[in-house]
Amino acid sequence: MKELTKQQSKVLACVEVYLNKTGFPPTRAEICKELGFKSPNAAEMHLRALEKKGYIAIQSGSSRGLSIIKSQQSFESMHDSMPVIGLVAAGSPTLAEENIEKRIPCDPSLFSEGFDYFLKVKGLSMIDAGIHEDDLVAIKKTTLVKNGDLVVVRIEDEVTLKYFHQQDHLLELIPANKDFATIKIDLREQEAFVEGKSVGLIRTH
Amino acid sequence: MKELTKQQSKVLACVEVYLNKTGFPPTRAEICKELGFKSPNAAEMHLRALEKKGYIAIQSGSSRGLSIIKSQQSFESMHDSMPVIGLVAAGSPTLAEENIEKRIPCDPSLFSEGFDYFLKVKGLSMIDAGIHEDDLVAIKKTTLVKNGDLVVVRIEDEVTLKYFHQQDHLLELIPANKDFATIKIDLREQEAFVEGKSVGLIRTH
DNA sequence: ATTTATACTGTATATTTTTACAGTATATAA
């Protein structure tokens, strides 16, 4: 699929937004109004380019005869899908594109509270909570967590999934496996960031 | 929401089908062609009625200015949702309406192989497989199962979720909890029906 | 220096489309 110029991209976005808002595609004139062009031919030319590059189809002779072939919108918003993030050790911007292993076709309302991404579990530290290696834990980004919540915490460059327990300056990250030790952190000496909490889990057999 | 007459219903369906096929709504003339009317006013009148009853919106002055407000298509096919079945003891037609506890907004492709319904787990017999009480196990209806698969089996009026193991006439349904005994069935003496197998699991925290 | 691609303005026209108006026919309710 050929690359789009900035303006072509704008026009395609305009068509998609209009379609989402009204349920039918815009006319050339409407695209112009939306994007500030003064001639319908400006829109026409961009549409022709988009057609040639395979992003849209134009039904000639039909008013508003546009249809989207390849959407620009991230797959996210069109047919809802949620990103799967590996439990990576390094890097901080968890939801950065390069950390997304794949996407699962489902929408955020799959779990009642909503969630932001799936975290792919590594290791067996939570096995007694019924959380296995490669399970996908649905994470809702929040820093508001209670003792006993299953949380994602970042300590320096390490991200971990554990039960949360904090009393005053002592943060305890408790595993669900007797072979693993509880991580104890004195928050006066070391920083720890709560990235979110688990609201659900999915597993593929 | 008011009831539709037969013709109104046909027109609404026509708009929806056209929209699905082309990506934009039909004109009055196109509806006529599709449904065999000879006057654009026939379509116009039906559209007005559909608007008055709240099924569509008409953007006046715009060509093809129709948008669907309330689709006729069943909720199922529009916004996919999958039924949740309790692990009920009695009754046989598993997917009968009365057995559906609720529906989860997701589509069958959530798990790569596809699935037909969720089974809500009762009891702790599979706890060592990381399957807890109230977990929802995604079940694909099939009778083609291998030894080691996690299957839904019906024996008389009892439905159970266990690991499958069969050798000749001996069927073993193996739990994942040392406190539970393996169910052993001689198929020459007793019937057992494989209803499906697990392809995944979801849990709400 | 000249071509080529992108990105438009401005105008005009044929065509598409909406939409109003004038009827006809039929079944159902008052």
Add this chain to the structure above:
DNA sequence: TTATATACTGTAAAAATATACAGTATAAAT
């Protein structure tokens, strides 16, 4: 019997729309 609602045909005009053609301007490539 007379409304009233549904379900159309047929026509026509006004408005919306696609689309062709003639230009201008700019930056990058050759």
